[in-house]
Amino acid sequence: MKRLPLAAALAAFFILLVWSVSVRQAVLFLVGLGLGAALAGARFGFTTGWRQLVEQRDPRGVFGQLLLLALAAALAMPLLGAFPELHAALGPPSISLLVGAFVFGLCMQIADGCGSGTLYKAGLGVPLNMGILPLFALGSFLGSVHIDKWLALGQIKPVGLVDAWGTGGALSATLLALAAVGVAVRLWVGPGKPLWDRRWVWGAVVLAGLATLNLVIAGQPWGVVYGFGLWAAKGVQSLGLFDAAGNAFWSQAGNAQRLGQSVLLDVTSITNIGLLGGALWVSARKPADAKPLNATQWAIGLAAGFVMGYSSRLAFGCNVGAMFSGISTGSLHGWIWVPMAFAGTLIGLRVRRRFAF
Known part of the structure; x- marks a missing residue:
């Protein structure tokens, strides 16, 4: 699509939101546009960063993610x-979290994208991610049914x-833990490896700022998975x-209310739509x-x-909702999610290599 008609369509949708939904939802749509443009423009892939670390001992993607987490937490x-009216991305430490994070980390390497990665790569027109998007949504819905x-x-x-x-105390502990991870990664990759890349750095700075805007405007942290599950739930219910x-x-009560409303009233859905538009x-x-x-x-x-969609619901989010928003808003479950998902990634990479993805 040419940029001029695309810009006209995005502007028309923004005006529609202001006119018929709310100014808040319209502004959140703009935040989503920025998130999608930043993710796609910087190719800021959580999945890719982990894969490059394991397979190439390239730490730049992971250091970009550590910078993102530190800035967002600060x-x-x-x-x-x-x-106190703002809410952290809290999830209960549970068997569900352990299983879901491990399986998610495995599947995201095979599918070449987490929740946000699936969205922005679908927006970029990558065929596999376009095919995965509705299946991710259906899986997320089924996970919510069984949670x-x-x-x-x-x-x-x-x-x-x-x-x-x-x-x-929370910020100091978080920054110290992130620094410890950075030191461990630096020691593992060995000397002579560059730690920073301009693309990852500017992506981290922009995403941290936009995620903070999302927190202030929506009253809750940036998330992806809930919107997917809601879309599938509304579709299945309509049938x-x-x-x-x-x-x-x-x-x-809250979920039932959203299920009965337009998806345009859901804060996660509207940023997801914007993210697609930005990509x-x-x-x-x-x-x-x-x-x-x-x-x-x-x-x-x-x-x-x-x-991946099913397991994301069991794990109370993906790399965005569980890892990024969980850790940056001080949820213990985010710190549990990371090692379990990384362990799954190690197996997922073997499967990926086996089938030559």
């Missing part, structure tokens, strides 16, 4: 401490570091295949290169996308 935690059974296997209450230790009243997750804007200037896949690769990739 911005978000003081806001959370000062304004109560997974939580029954064992859980503890969510732990918020800002509430437990105060802003100063008469799902009774939300009989489900533990979707019968909760489309980048692709209009520089389309993504996509490797042709054979039938086996397509089947495995699509299956991985579906399972």
Whole structure:
């Protein structure tokens, strides 16, 4: 699509939101546009950064992510401490989290994208990610349908570091932990490897700023997975295949309300839509290169996308909702998610190599 008609379409959608939904949702759409443009423009791939670290001992992507987490935490935690109406991305440490994060980390390497990666690569026109997107949404919905059974296997209450230790304690502990990870990565890759790349650095700075805007405007951290599950839930319900009243997750007051409303009123959905639009804007200037896949690769990739969606709900988010927003807003579950997802990534990379993705 040419940039001029795309810009006109995005502007018309923004005006529609202002006129018929709310100014807040319209501004969140703009935040989503920025997130998508930054992710796609910088090719800021959480999945790619982990893969480059393991396979090439290239730490630049992971150091970009560490910078992103540090900046976002430095911005978000003081806001959370000062304004109790803002909410952290809290998830309960649980069996569900352990299993979901591990499986997610495995599948994201096969599918070549996490939640945000699937969105922005679909916006860039990458065929596999375009095919994965609806399957991810369906998987996320099914995960939400089953989440109560997974939580029954064992859980503890969510732990918020800002509430437990105060802003100063939570931020200091987070920055020290991120620094420790950086030192460990530096020692593992060995001397002579560059740690920083301009693309990853500017991507981290822009994403941290936009994520903070999202927190302030929406009252909650940036997320991706919930919007996917909501889209699928509304579709399945419209076909008469799902009774939300009989489900533990979707019968909760907030979820039931969103299920009955337009997706344009959901803050996660509107930033997801904006993210797609921002990636489309980048692709209009520089389309993504996509490797042709054979039938086996397509089947495995699509299956991985579906399972990735399911596991993301069990893990209370993806690299954005669980890792980025969890850690940057002081949720213990974000720190549990990372090592489990990284362990899954090590296996996922073997599968990826086995089928020559």
